[in-house]
Amino acid sequence: MSSNQQDLKTLVERPYEHGFVTDIEADTLPPGLDENVIRQISQKKNEPQFLLDWRLKAYRHWLTMTEPKWAKLHHKRIDYQQISYYSAPKQDKDAPKSLDEVDPKLLETYEKLGIPLHERAKLAGVAVDAVFDSVSVATTFKDKLAEAGVIFSSFSEAAQTHPELIKEYLGSVVPYRDNFFATLNSAVFTDGSFVYIPKGVRCPMELSTYFRINEAKTGQFERTLIIAEEGSYVSYLEGCTAPQRDENQLHAAVVELIAQGDAEIKYSTIQNWYPGDEEGRGGIYNFVTKRGDCRGANSKISWTQVEAGSAITWKYPSCILRGDNSVGEFYSVAVTNNRQQADTGTKMIHIGRNTRSTIISKGIAAGRAQNSYRGLVKMYPTAENARNYSQCDSLLMGDKSAAHTFPYMEIKNPTAVVEHEATTSKIGDDQLFYCRQRGLSEEDAINMIVNGFCKDVFRELPMEFAVEAQALMNVSLEGAVG
Amino acid sequence: MLLNISNLHVSVEGHEIIKGLDLEVGAGEVHAVMGPNGSGKSTLALTLAGRDNCAISAGSISYLDQDLTGLTPEERATAGIFLGFQYPVEIPGVNNVYLLKAALNARRKNLGEPEMDAIEFLRLIKEKAKLMQMDQSFLNRAVNEGFSGGEKKRNEIFQMAVLEPTLAILDETDSGLDIDAMKVVANGVNSQRNGERAFLLITHYQRLLDYIEPDFVHVLVDGRIVRSGDKTLAHDLEAHGYDGLLAAAANS
Numbered sequence: 001m002s003s004n005q006q007d008l009k010t011l012v013e014r015p016y017e018h019g020f021v022t023d024i025e026a027d028t029l030p031p032g033l034d035e036n037v038i039r040q041i042s043q044k045k046n047e048p049q050f051l052l053d054w055r056l057k058a059y060r061h062w063l064t065m066t067e068p069k070w071a072k073l074h075h076k077r078i079d080y081q082q083i084s085y086y087s088a089p090k091q092d093k094d095a096p097k098s099l100d101e102v103d104p105k106l107l108e109t110y111e112k113l114g115i116p117l118h119e120r121a122k123l124a125g126v127a128v129d130a131v132f133d134s135v136s137v138a139t140t141f142k143d144k145l146a147e148a149g150v151i152f153s154s155f156s157e158a159a160q161t162h163p164e165l166i167k168e169y170l171g172s173v174v175p176y177r178d179n180f181f182a183t184l185n186s187a188v189f190t191d192g193s194f195v196y197i198p199k200g201v202r203c204p205m206e207l208s209t210y211f212r213i214n215e216a217k218t219g220q221f222e223r224t225l226i227i228a229e230e231g232s233y234v235s236y237l238e239g240c241t242a243p244q245r246d247e248n249q250l251h252a253a254v255v256e257l258i259a260q261g262d263a264e265i266k267y268s269t270i271q272n273w274y275p276g277d278e279e280g281r282g283g284i285y286n287f288v289t290k291r292g293d294c295r296g297a298n299s300k301i302s303w304t305q306v307e308a309g310s311a312i313t314w315k316y317p318s319c320i321l322r323g324d325n326s327v328g329e330f331y332s333v334a335v336t337n338n339r340q341q342a343d344t345g346t347k348m349i350h351i352g353r354n355t356r357s358t359i360i361s362k363g364i365a366a367g368r369a370q371n372s373y374r375g376l377v378k379m380y381p382t383a384e385n386a387r388n389y390s391q392c393d394s395l396l397m398g399d400k401s402a403a404h405t406f407p408y409m410e411i412k413n414p415t416a417v418v419e420h421e422a423t424t425s426k427i428g429d430d431q432l433f434y435c436r437q438r439g440l441s442e443e444d445a446i447n448m449i450v451n452g453f454c455k456d457v458f459r460e461l462p463m464e465f466a467v468e469a470q471a472l473m474n475v476s477l478e479g480a481v482g
Numbered sequence: 483m484l485l486n487i488s489n490l491h492v493s494v495e496g497h498e499i500i501k502g503l504d505l506e507v508g509a510g511e512v513h514a515v516m517g518p519n520g521s522g523k524s525t526l527a528l529t530l531a532g533r534d535n536c537a538i539s540a541g542s543i544s545y546l547d548q549d550l551t552g553l554t555p556e557e558r559a560t561a562g563i564f565l566g567f568q569y570p571v572e573i574p575g576v577n578n579v580y581l582l583k584a585a586l587n588a589r590r591k592n593l594g595e596p597e598m599d600a601i602e603f604l605r606l607i608k609e610k611a612k613l614m615q616m617d618q619s620f621l622n623r624a625v626n627e628g629f630s631g632g633e634k635k636r637n638e639i640f641q642m643a644v645l646e647p648t649l650a651i652l653d654e655t656d657s658g659l660d661i662d663a664m665k666v667v668a669n670g671v672n673s674q675r676n677g678e679r680a681f682l683l684i685t686h687y688q689r690l691l692d693y694i695e696p697d698f699v700h701v702l703v704d705g706r707i708v709r710s711g712d713k714t715l716a717h718d719l720e721a722h723g724y725d726g727l728l729a730a731a732a733n734s
Contacts, residue, residue, distance in 0.1 A: 428571065430571045431571050433531075433533055434567065434570070434571045435581065436555040436556045436559065437531050437532075437556075437558075437559050437564075437565050438559055438581060438585035438641070438645070439556050439560045439584075439585045439588030439589050439592075439645075440584055440588060442554075442556070448573075448576055448580075448584070449573055449576065451576075452573055452574055452575030452576035452577075452624065454575070
């Protein structure tokens with residue numbers, strides 16, 4: 001392989017593709033956090049009083065909390081007073097009513113990221129909500145969705161137009177006291193997406209949100225709430241990118257999903273925040289709380305995630321299987337290269353009878369990266385005949401990376417069945433040589449082997465995004481074997 | 483001359499395994515290389531394919547009048563060198579056909595041919611699978627995953643039949659095969675013989691040569707070819723064993 005060392009070196013040093021900064025005038029709050037900052041955020045968004053009250057309750061509770069230390073992650077202390085909690089591109093007083101009124105620089109940013117907000121969006125047939133720093137800049141296809149009775153808007157807008165829904169559901173899955181980062185989010189969240197699917201409606205198109213961090217020294221704290229009424233269906237995808245900077249930036253999001261009886265929510269994530277450079281300088285600290293509540297009987301929530309970016313990933317998308325016969329699924333690919341660290345997994349909380357859950361986790365560690373799977377399967381005494389199947393596979397590249405698996409199980413019902421399988425393997429020289437002997441380049445061989453390893457997860461992604469996920473995987477691991 | 487190996491010395495992990503080997507293979511010829519365990523047969527095969535842990539300390543290998551030693555494994559493969567592995571590796575999640583299509587198109591690119599379209603490709607692999615008496619379902623499984631030893635070997639010959647190499651090196655393809663599987667493998671190889679394609683059959687036993695008739699037989703002992711001859715040499719070897727040859731090599 002020595003003949004390829006130079007090539008590999010060039011590839012490793014290839015910059016992060018989405019690392020550019022959009023030069024746009026921004027309305028940014030100075031760094032620091034106190035009640036006054038929270039009041040200003042709430043005021044800027046013209047929120048109803050109950051939301052401000054909720055934020056302040058969360059903030060006061062947050063002051064009593066300390067950062068969790070149990071994850072297998074090491075990072076610099078986060079100074080919460082050095083972060084700006086609000087940044088928005090300056091715009092004319094009235095919010096843009098259509099894409100034509102959106103600042104062209106913003107549209108250009110999303111074009112560069114390969115997220116078409118204009119005509120191409122129509123061809124792709126995917127509705128997009130674009131969140132730039134602390135605000136949503138555009139949501140496409142709103143009218144068409146409205147015909148089906150589907151509400152898809154930014155969270156801030158929903159707070160204006162559907163306060164009753166926000167009041168009823170916000171914090172009903174992830175309470176404001178839940179954990180340090182979720183509580184912080186509850187206090188300072190700025191924007192995110194809101195989805196409501198009425199009873200019996202199958203959402204006519206894929207919904208997606210693209211999150212972009214642009215401003216320096218800001219954090220992004222988005223809040224997403226998806227409600228699927230009885231017998232409805234929705235498939236939702238989020239994507240994330242950020243500029244390349246030497247400093248670490250904090251991203252602490254909360255996602256809440258509610259599936260009523262016979263409803264199904266499919267939630268997919270392609271996370272590609274800036275991961276830092278090969279020495280571990282810079283990169284996003286990604287502390288995210290995602291939880292779905294299968295409230296009704298026969299409901300289903302499926303999480304699929306491809307976690308490729310971020311310096312630190314701390315994330316456990318979970319399902320509370322409350323309704324009888326409800327189903328929870330978690331399909332995950334977490335890839336870490338260079339000095340990236342990921343501690344990710346899921347929690348499947350079985351409460352109802354005949355509830356079923358499936359966990360498929362694929363961790364890939366290259367360079368000096370650390371990759372941990374951490375998962376909890378909990379069977380309540382009420383979970384008669386509940387079933388869980390977990391499979392956690394790790395793939396190591398090179399000899400300086402590490403993979404860890406932390407499965408937790410709490411079984412309180414004797415009829416419950418829990419299965420767990422785990423493997424760790426290395427991309428072998430034998431596999432690489434075999435592919436190369438058949439004529440594939442070393443890079444192509446690695447991509448093929450890694451994509452084969454991730455196949456069980458990729459096939460859960462909506463078609464349009466499976467290709468994107470594969471391409472992302474290839475870029476993330478370029479030059480990982482040397 | 484298609485392949486010309488001269489005074490080749492190869493070390494693996496600091497141990498010299500091949501100690502001055504000469505071999506010439508012309509287009510269309512079938513050469514059998516036989517020898518006891520540890521004589522360097524597999525090292526020879528891997529060295530020709532470009533395995534990086536086979537370090538060449540002296541000698542030369544030319545292939546189609548080109549110095550082979552500076553080429554990467556993939557460059558050698560796309561130039562028409564195929565290695566049928568002794569222990570084909572499993573690649574979970576990677577479809578057998580997908581790998582083969584990527585391999586075939588890499589080869590075609592090297593020959594300046596356009597990528598084969600999906601329908602034509604499918605027709606080709608169906609035809610070749612039939613030749614190897616392989617079940618269709620076999621094609622859509624992951625590369626070698628859960629294959630029996632015999633299936634893995636058959637898969638190697640199937641890949642060779644699709645890729646149509648200029649020089650096919652088959653490393654102990656017969657080992658671990660029952661007599662029926664061996665006939666299928668031999669049949670696959672024989673159907674690929676033509677005036678152009680050359681074969682290097684590396685084998686421990688003479689029995690494969692009952693089904694694939696070689697033009698030349700070489701006996702490799704302790705990193706050197708100690709005897710070369712026609713197919714009758716294989717029969718002598720069967721009758722007298724390697725011991726006689728080892729003794730002869732020691733005396734020389």
